[in-house]
Amino acid sequence: MKPLTEQDIRNSFINCSKGEAKRLSLPRDLDERPWDDLDFLGWRDPGAPDRSYLVTERDARPVGVTLRFPSSQRGFLHRSMCSLCLTTHSGGGVSLMTARKAGTAGREGNSVGLYMCTDLACSLYVRGKKIPEPGGRFEESLTLEEQIARTTGNLTAFLDKLYA
Numbered sequence: 001m002k003p004l005t006e007q008d009i010r011n012s013f014i015n016c017s018k019g020e021a022k023r024l025s026l027p028r029d030l031d032e033r034p035w036d037d038l039d040f041l042g043w044r045d046p047g048a049p050d051r052s053y054l055v056t057e058r059d060a061r062p063v064g065v066t067l068r069f070p071s072s073q074r075g076f077l078h079r080s081m082c083s084l085c086l087t088t089h090s091g092g093g094v095s096l097m098t099a100r101k102a103g104t105a106g107r108e109g110n111s112v113g114l115y116m117c118t119d120l121a122c123s124l125y126v127r128g129k130k131i132p133e134p135g136g137r138f139e140e141s142l143t144l145e146e147q148i149a150r151t152t153g154n155l156t157a158f159l160d161k162l163y164a
């Protein structure tokens, strides 16, 4: 994706108030993020451990989503699969994140859940730039481009649900 500035990111959020978007913590290393290898930028909020954020591109514009995840999760030994990049992790490596919907539906308290890599590094797992624990990626018959397309397709489907 194209590198984003702090202002791009703050203006991109679709499911929180403008005030919230202005205050939330952004990564300090935006200049050093591996943008060429990212389908989305994801980060955890150092000041609010139950919050993460992701920003991706949709129709050539940045779209940001605020996510919450439970601070204590059951079933830590259990392996689960990320529904975006299909990597499996154990020990809390996958979390059920929830995103408030955009617009009126969100203000009325509606949200959408998504199982996702807790470290939000899906783009890097797909490209083999970050290696999960053994068995975390299964043998794929798809090419890398097809796997990337599948991941961005899964992300688009999730964004569609936020607007629904």
Ligand SMILES: [Zn+2]
Pocket: 082, 083, 084, 085, 086, 087, 116, 117, 121, 122, 125
């Ligand atoms: Zn993932």
